[in-house]
Amino acid sequence: MRAVKSLLAGVALAASLAGVAQAQDKTKVGFIFVGPVGDGGWTYEHNQGRLAVEEEFGDQVETIYQESVPEGADAERAITQMALSGADLIFTTSFGYMDATIAVAEKFPDVKFEHATGYKTAPNVSVYSARFYEGRAVQGHIAGKMTKSNIVGYIASFPIPEVIRGINSAYIHAKKVNPDVQFKIIWAYTWFDPAKEADAAKALIEQGADVILQHTDSTAPQAAAQEAGNIITFGQASDMADYAPMPRVSSIIDNWGPYYIERTKAVMDGTWESASTWAGIGAGMVGIGEITDAVPADVKAEAEALRDALASGEYHAFTGPLNKQDGSPWLAEGETADDGTLAGMNFYVEGIEGEIPSS
Structure with a gap:
């Protein structure tokens, strides 16, 4: 009996050690x-x-x-x-x-x-x-084409280069297709706070924005836009397709x-x-969510062509001529921004009103 017990104990110990080894592996x-x-x-x-x-x-x-x-x-x-x-x-x-x-x-x-x-x-x-700024370019194109008030609202999170790049890229491409477009920017100082994000969306709508872009993480701006009616939004980081076909007409998807x-x-x-x-888009790390039928067919085709040009490298989202906000030259005709400048971007492009907060 003692031998049997010893054998069973040995088997149990071996099984235990095997389990430990498997966990360690x-x-x-x-x-x-x-x-x-x-x-x-x-x-x-x-x-x-x-x-x-x-x-x-x-x-x-x-x-x-x-x-x-x-x-x-x-x-x-x-x-x-x-x-x-x-x-x-x-x-x-x-x-x-x-x-x-x-x-x-x-x-x-x-x-x-x-x-x-x-x-x-x-x-x-x-x-x-x-x-992400490549996706913002596509959003800016759609926003510039679809706004009726010529006011696009932007819910910004924190004044860091990533967010500033996104604002600039969206504005550049909205302005290209709509010279009368204006951007109104609210800094929410949060990545995720549904109440703050909803308040920011409502404030922008009250200021006349009929398109809302966001660099915050919740679906609260989508819900606020849906409640207001006749407002266009874009999914941020995820598809947010629950709000399609309106107000969410497309999205940036982080893959x-x-x-x-x-x-x-x-x-x-x-x-x-x-x-x-x-x-970016070409490598598949940035996806462009389905552009819904709420977007006119010609605008959808243009946005998809822009997406494809960005993906292939045929086009760069920051291509001159571009000036900085103060009117000083930044990029000459046909010149593209280098990654170092983009990575540390701390200025608005010409045409955007307001100042970037210092912190």
Whole structure:
């Protein structure tokens, strides 16, 4: 009997050790999210990328996430806890996580970090972003063609280059097709706050805007526009197709899944290296959601042609002649903006009214 018990105990121990080994063999991938996974926009799409990693690798990976992590000191604590939990790779998915990511990475040199939309790298920190401004160009074209009041409202989040690029790109392409167009901009100072976003949309509508663009993450502006009636909106980061065919007439879709799969695989096979990635429509990181039948057929065709030209590289969203807001020359006829200028953009183009907030 004692021999049988010893045998059974040995089998149990072996099974337990095998389970531990299997768990240790899994690559643990963490995600820090600035909003809730159900926001319908930015965080929703990053979480779709996380789910794509699970689907691709199955029981070879374990993914974990923390949602609604504020930017700042709270982020550093959350990233540290994730590193301590044994994560091999951590994606930090908001601009305001940049310094926190760098600080934690210094303490955990064996963990790989990927920071979205930032610019600071380290031997174990990569950065990645999408050329959202290409999608803004398509939106601006549609907005300029469809506005009847000639007033386009823009809900801006924070005065960082990513957002300023988006405003400029949308304005340039609206102005190209409608010389009378004006942009009214409200800075919401949030990525995700449905109440603030709804208030901003309502304020812009009261100022005469009949088209609303947003660089915030919730569907609240869509709902406010739907309630007001005869207002056009665009999905931000995610398709937001629940509001199609009106007010949402198209969208910018952030497609993170392929990148997350690629970088996870690199950690798994030992080929991961620090890199900077900035991809757009052509690479599939930026998608243009279906342009609905609320958009006239000729405008839809023009917008799709613009999308395709941006994707192929035939056309650049920032092509001269363009001046800065103060009238000083920026790009000469046919000249295109370099990535360094775009990455640090801190000025409006000529024709946009108002000042960029200092913080």
